[in-house]
């Protein structure tokens with residue numbers, strides 16, 4: 102690794118700190134300007150002022166804003182968010198440690214699927230611009246983009262678990278297996294591998310297939326279009342013409358020269374897609390009863406669980422900041438102009 | 442091939458672009474040779490078809506354009522008959538091109554070395570990277586590029602340096618022809634002058650032929666051995682630099698030379714301004730395409746296209762002033778009478 106690249110990465114990591122601070126501050130502000138009193142909504146309309154004060158005291162909401170803000174920062178940095186208000190009042194840290202891996206396990210294959218299929222078909226369509234395959238790919242990408250995720254999910258459920266019972270309908274694993282399943286990390290696929298539990302691995306993968314495919318496909322539409330547009334532009338650039346004039350084969354010009362340069366805008370989109378992914382995860386998790394963070398958030402919003410919601414969104418913000426950090430580092434590896 | 446036969450023979454080459462206004466005749470029945478080891482300057486106002494001709498020499502005309510007629514013989518072989526594989530081999534190994542904008546003609550994510558190694562390896566699959574690197578080092582030495590530049594990315598190089606890298610890419614496979622399309626235009630004057638010197642040195646050292654395309658006729662005087670002058674898709678005049686500059690024959694060349702500013706302070710003269718505008722090539726004028734702007738136009742000029750005429754040894758011109766036609770006498774007599 103060159104000195105300049107190392108310098109870039111260190112600078113970028115340091116820059117993440119103010120970025121996370123800003124995000125956390127935004128979450129703090131939003132939670133406080135949102136309409137509705139968390140105490141009232143939690144306890145219902147008919148509580149006495151004394152009862153409300155007890156809860157307010159417990160949540161620290163009676164203290165000055167600046168102290169609350171300090172507390173929230175400490176919570177976020179130490180990952181110690183206190184207990185949830187509902188559903189057994191367990192420590193939120195434990196709940197997130199259970200739900201977040203489920204979402205990540207769903208998202209990673211979805212993103213890989215999206216990136217591979219999206220980039221490949223976008224590049225292929227660009228290479229065959231204005232030929233039938235280009236029109237077909239463009240049409241399909243509009244189609245998957247415009248079908249709502251839960252409709253698509255439902256469709257796949259009907260097709261592949263009801264009509265053709267290939268994949269399980271919902272959940273992360275067969276209930277029978279789950280009873281004896283040892284899950285230290287809550288990433289079921291990883292847990293099954295490290296414990297050498299092969300039937301469980303099969304079950305985890307089978308359960309993962311449909312939701313990951315649905316989520317991935319839903320995200321692919323935009324991706325095909327973005328890759329295609331950027332590739333077309335890239336293929337018209339001078340260095341491609343110059344390469345052609347040197348006798349570099351067309352395939353190499355498309356898949357090596359143009360595509361590698363197109364990765365720069367594509368990476369940005371992958372980073373941004375993580376935000377869309379979270380929205381998609383909520384819908385996918387609901388459709389497939391996937392016990393991840395998306396479903397957790399919806400559930401706790403419905404229960405007006407103030408602490409759980411605030412912590413989850415805070416963690417999510419940090420997650421997005423982390424992804425953006427990783428994307429920028431990848432960026433620097435691909436584009437030499439950034440790291441100098 | 443012996444050295445007296447030309448490297449490239451262009452015969453009645455025509456290139457048209459399909460446009461909404463109809464077919465644009467960007468290059469029209471152009472014939473000339475490029476000799477071994479010469480620098481041939483190709484000049485003319487912008488839009489006269491120079492780049493189109495240059496691209497045609499590498500068969501790089503993309504739709505909506507196409508080579509609609511003619512032949513391009515390279516070492517006696519007609520490149521228009523090449524299949525894809527042979528064409529790829531031709532591009533790079535036999536002929537290569539340098540473009541106007543050095544900022545964009547290299548891949549931004551590849552180092553100089555990666556560019557050069559790739560150029561070798563796509564043509565010689567059997568060449569191992571160490572061998573390629575060895576050859577590249579020798580080449581860079583001859584081009585006067587420092588070895589430390591190998592690890593640089595394009596954005597770390599100056600414009601002049603990038604053009605030298607482009608030249609290196611043209612030479613690394615020993616191509617016989619380098620087409621430089623306005624290769625020095627975007628550089629500042631001092632860097633431009635240096636690159637021009639360098640192109641001459643490279644020609645001397647490597648014995649390549651260079652087709653130097655430019656709209657700057659003064660540059661051609663400095664750099665080229667012979668000059669071809671184009672007007673509106675036609676070749677109008679061709680000859681040794683000294684001849685063309687001392688005794689231009691075609692009225693267009695005469696006008697072009699008269700409109701070049703001189704650097705002599707005392708000799709500050711009124712520059713000639715050619716009347717009229719270059720024609721729209723979708724509807725080119727009949728006969729000689731220059732006749733509507735020509736101060737010496739005769740009635741035949743609008744009716745017949747003049748052929749190529751060797752007015753003096755090695756000095757060719759397409760102009761009715763220097764050749765006969767049965768209708769020419771007749772009409773000029775009538776006009777005189």
Ligand SMILES: Nc1ncnc2c1ncn2[C@@H]1O[C@H](COP(=O)(O)OP(=O)(O)O)[C@@H](O)[C@H]1O
Nearest residue numbers: 458465467486487488489490491492493494722
């Ligand atoms: N891709 C194209 N499509 C349509 N017309 C073109 C295209 N490229 C060039 N032309 C036309 O061909 C003529 C010659 O252009 P060009 O070869 O670029 O001239 P020059 O290099 O001398 O400036 C011009 O009239 C231009 O409008």
Ligand SMILES: [Mg+2]
Nearest residue numbers: 491492493623
């Ligand atoms: Mg041009």
